[in-house]
Amino acid sequence: MSRIKILFLLIAATLAFSLNFEAEKAHAEGASDVVLAVLPFEVNANADTQYLKDSLPTLISDRLREAGFRVVGQKKILELIDKQGYEYLNLQSAKDMALLAGSGYSLYGSFSQIGEDLSLDVRLVEAFGMKPAVPLFVSKKGLINLLPAVDELVGKIKLELLSQDKIADVEVHGTRVLDKDVVMMRTNIKVGDIYTPSKINADLKNIYALGYFDDVKVKVSDVPGGKKVLFDVTEKPRIQAITVEGSDAIDSEDILAAVNTKKGAVLNPKVLSDDLNTLREMYRKEGYYKAKVDYSVEGEGAQARLNIKVDEGKKLYIEKIIIQGAEKLDPEEVKAQLALTERGWLSWFTKTGVLKEELLERDAAAILAYYGNRGFIDAKVGEPAVDIKDDGIYVTFQVSEGNRYKVGKVTLTGDLIVQKDKLRQVISADDMADGGEYLDRSVLREDMKALSDFYANFGYAYAEANIQFDADAETKTVDITFMIVKRQKVKVRRVIIEGNSKTRNNVILREMRLTDGDQFSGLKLQRSIVRLNKLDFFSEVDIEPVPTGDPSEMDLKVKVKDKNTGTVSGGIGYSTSDSVFVSAKITERNLFGRGWDFGLNGGWSSKNISYGLSFYNPRFGDTMWGTGMQTYWRDEDFDDYDKQTIGTAVEASYPVGEYTNFFSNYRLDFYTISEVSDDAADSIKEIEGDNWSSVVTAGFKRDTTNKAFNPSTGTLNTATIAMGGGVLMGDDSYVKYTYDSNYFTPVFWDLIFHWRGKLGFIHDNFGSGDIPIFERFYLGGINDVRGYDSREISPRDSTSDDRIGGNKMMFMNFELLFPINEEFGLVGVTFFDIGNSWDDGQSFFEDTKQADGSDLMLGLYKSIGAGVRWFSPMGPIRIEYGYALDNLDDSSRHKVEFSMGQFF
Numbered sequence: 001m002s003r004i005k006i007l008f009l010l011i012a013a014t015l016a017f018s019l020n021f022e023a024e025k026a027h028a029e030g031a032s033d034v035v036l037a038v039l040p041f042e043v044n045a046n047a048d049t050q051y052l053k054d055s056l057p058t059l060i061s062d063r064l065r066e067a068g069f070r071v072v073g074q075k076k077i078l079e080l081i082d083k084q085g086y087e088y089l090n091l092q093s094a095k096d097m098a099l100l101a102g103s104g105y106s107l108y109g110s111f112s113q114i115g116e117d118l119s120l121d122v123r124l125v126e127a128f129g130m131k132p133a134v135p136l137f138v139s140k141k142g143l144i145n146l147l148p149a150v151d152e153l154v155g156k157i158k159l160e161l162l163s164q165d166k167i168a169d170v171e172v173h174g175t176r177v178l179d180k181d182v183v184m185m186r187t188n189i190k191v192g193d194i195y196t197p198s199k200i201n202a203d204l205k206n207i208y209a210l211g212y213f214d215d216v217k218v219k220v221s222d223v224p225g226g227k228k229v230l231f232d233v234t235e236k237p238r239i240q241a242i243t244v245e246g247s248d249a250i251d252s253e254d255i256l257a258a259v260n261t262k263k264g265a266v267l268n269p270k271v272l273s274d275d276l277n278t279l280r281e282m283y284r285k286e287g288y289y290k291a292k293v294d295y296s297v298e299g300e301g302a303q304a305r306l307n308i309k310v311d312e313g314k315k316l317y318i319e320k321i322i323i324q325g326a327e328k329l330d331p332e333e334v335k336a337q338l339a340l341t342e343r344g345w346l347s348w349f350t351k352t353g354v355l356k357e358e359l360l361e362r363d364a365a366a367i368l369a370y371y372g373n374r375g376f377i378d379a380k381v382g383e384p385a386v387d388i389k390d391d392g393i394y395v396t397f398q399v400s401e402g403n404r405y406k407v408g409k410v411t412l413t414g415d416l417i418v419q420k421d422k423l424r425q426v427i428s429a430d431d432m433a434d435g436g437e438y439l440d441r442s443v444l445r446e447d448m449k450a451l452s453d454f455y456a457n458f459g460y461a462y463a464e465a466n467i468q469f470d471a472d473a474e475t476k477t478v479d480i481t482f483m484i485v486k487r488q489k490v491k492v493r494r495v496i497i498e499g500n501s502k503t504r505n506n507v508i509l510r511e512m513r514l515t516d517g518d519q520f521s522g523l524k525l526q527r528s529i530v531r532l533n534k535l536d537f538f539s540e541v542d543i544e545p546v547p548t549g550d551p552s553e554m555d556l557k558v559k560v561k562d563k564n565t566g567t568v569s570g571g572i573g574y575s576t577s578d579s580v581f582v583s584a585k586i587t588e589r590n591l592f593g594r595g596w597d598f599g600l601n602g603g604w605s606s607k608n609i610s611y612g613l614s615f616y617n618p619r620f621g622d623t624m625w626g627t628g629m630q631t632y633w634r635d636e637d638f639d640d641y642d643k644q645t646i647g648t649a650v651e652a653s654y655p656v657g658e659y660t661n662f663f664s665n666y667r668l669d670f671y672t673i674s675e676v677s678d679d680a681a682d683s684i685k686e687i688e689g690d691n692w693s694s695v696v697t698a699g700f701k702r703d704t705t706n707k708a709f710n711p712s713t714g715t716l717n718t719a720t721i722a723m724g725g726g727v728l729m730g731d732d733s734y735v736k737y738t739y740d741s742n743y744f745t746p747v748f749w750d751l752i753f754h755w756r757g758k759l760g761f762i763h764d765n766f767g768s769g770d771i772p773i774f775e776r777f778y779l780g781g782i783n784d785v786r787g788y789d790s791r792e793i794s795p796r797d798s799t800s801d802d803r804i805g806g807n808k809m810m811f812m813n814f815e816l817l818f819p820i821n822e823e824f825g826l827v828g829v830t831f832f833d834i835g836n837s838w839d840d841g842q843s844f845f846e847d848t849k850q851a852d853g854s855d856l857m858l859g860l861y862k863s864i865g866a867g868v869r870w871f872s873p874m875g876p877i878r879i880e881y882g883y884a885l886d887n888l889d890d891s892s893r894h895k896v897e898f899s900m901g902q903f904f
Helices: 003-025 052-066 074-084 091-100 143-164 180-184 197-209 252-258 269-285 331-335 357-372 420-424 429-434 441-456 505-509 522-535
Strands: 035-044 105-114 117-126 134-141 167-173 213-223 226-235 238-245 292-298 303-311 318-324 385-389 392-400 406-414 464-472 477-485 491-498 538-547 553-562 566-575 579-591 596-605 608-617 626-637 642-655 660-674 689-703 714-724 734-746 752-763 808-821 826-838 861-872 875-884 894-900
Touching: 035 052, 035 074, 035 091, 052 074, 052 105, 052 143, 074 091, 091 105, 091 117, 105 143, 117 143, 134 143, 167 180, 197 213, 197 226, 238 252, 252 269, 269 292, 269 303, 318 331, 357 392, 357 441, 406 420, 406 429, 429 441, 429 477, 441 464, 441 477, 441 522, 491 505, 522 538, 522 553, 826 875
Parallel strands: 035 105, 167 226, 238 303, 318 392, 406 477, 491 553
Antiparallel strands: 105 117, 117 134, 213 226, 292 303, 385 392, 464 477, 538 553, 566 579, 579 596, 596 608, 608 626, 626 642, 642 660, 660 689, 689 714, 714 734, 734 752, 752 808, 808 826, 826 861, 861 875, 875 894
């Protein structure tokens, strides 16, 4: 029979039996877990069938795959046989080939043809030798039946493997410290799976890779229902104790806390290796770049001691930072921009001069930015080079400066919505051009943002301003073109509020300066954020513009996180004005989530006792009106008299514009003056007994500060006029004017400059009565001119020498505020205060003389000092030291003062 005819018959047979084999594939569940390696067959036949030496293993492999088995590729099989140098195959070589090929079984044998009779004599060999080789024999008549013979062989293989090799049980032996589940979790076999040696071999490797075992063995045995697989492990020693030797720079406790290897755990070399790397990195961060960290294990069997051994070596500091290539700029000025510093004589204390490798990339960027802000638009900075030597560390930054450019022409192009002159007022690049200054990229970045913000205020929320440079290498100038793309004008589709678990939506919405249907404005967006923050109801405030799919609309997602606004607090302390005091307070600044302010307080000291109840609704009925009331009782002990007061007040407010509020209140007090000293001033004796005070106050408050507490920018101005008596009746008759002004601005670094000035003037109510002594002006103490006793700065009665207060006053505070700990709200302050209080007939700034009779410059008492302020849960707390620069009553010039309450 010709070779072509034989091939034709094979193809025909394949087509004839294809449907039958497709049906059988559905019953091959579990076969995919078995891997077979089909080895070359010996062919005993005439010359026309010798080609079966190559094609028969391939044919058998294909039919096994169709039956659901995984079969090693023939190319890999032939490469392994060639590498091993096998000239013929036997039982041992068949086992070896199965293992080398990563299969569970190998298949080898012979094909024989005598006349019309053909036969396949095959051995199925298990890789681990756990079971004897299985002989399989198939015979047919005629070469046309070769494919049916192969299929019959595959059927017998399938029957042999899938009918017996089920896993009936899986066990773990040998664990002492570890739970057996630790081992089982790393295995992929389970009861009921097909027994697959390759899969078990993979599980064995997984278990060993845990690192907890010195040895792992697998044992397979026949049991009723299939195979029992036993993993027999030998645990590494359990760590009984861990010691650290040689550590000095880092505390042993910190080392033990940093490692994942713990006492009581099984020794794991992989985890231990990671721990040693962690410790080496800890030493590097402390400057010990040549520290060596190793370990040793003492003991055998189940218990062992782990010794972590450290050879710290010498601590290395940065001896030199080299700015290589800096010629047109002073290298020392460039180095001043770096976070890394060279070693100084106090480095051991300040910890400067230590190489922090995470700062290298940051410093390279800082150098590039420094050059870019000084006209070097082509400057480049290479990757920092670190050279660790025995005497220290040397860091080199390689700089290529390039040409230095001044600003040439500045042009505005693109979508211009106003005249160019108007846009030029927004940017600062023109100033650089007019002054012939070198290009400063930081100015340009601010200009781009300013232009985008300017356009956003006209509704162009997605406007962009980009920059194009046109450098002239000959003139060393660069022309700047701002290219503006306004895009679509945007309206707010709706405002969405998220995160408010307590505060009601209307409380948030009434602070928003953008609402549904409004044209977008960047200024109004920022103002909304400021107003929400100044409520002080939230720990987090963010307003996120959200695209809607329509370029002409956006949603505003207001995301807030409520914070605790209610407090129950009490304390015992000391105040320079009241000595020892006890206080208790219950406050809720966001009552029922409606934004209502409620307070109940009491205070007791050696001089004063007070109780108070207050309520304020900033938006009555969601209108613009704010309403509130107070009631109080006070018992105050002054130097020459006692005053006991019970009263109530009602108040109202209304906004006048975005930043200004009008406010007014009416106060009705009943008070008693008692315990008047015999030598008290006549003005005090005249009001002894019971009195009524009927007073109305009105004023304006303008607040442009950026925060409710500890602002950094803006102003706060309050002007008030209070009138008592007259048509209001009552025993007190006066008109009192005050103006209080505060100004905040950042200066440099994180410093904030704060100026406060206050003026006051009081007169009788157009001749209808005397001014109450306690309504006149007294200065001194922590709230105005520090360094002097409370109420010490005051005119005196000519007869009794009692302080009777002035009818006019002025003081100013000049403060420099700096953060100490931003997380806890701790702020430091240095100050210079000036002020005085003048009597009737005296003018502002009149020299009232010092105690020794010397002149008082400008007629103002002066002081300097410093202090600490803390925004505590109980409210703002101040501790400040003031030194009086002028002599007043020959009293001590040193004052340490304490207070708790609102301050600006």
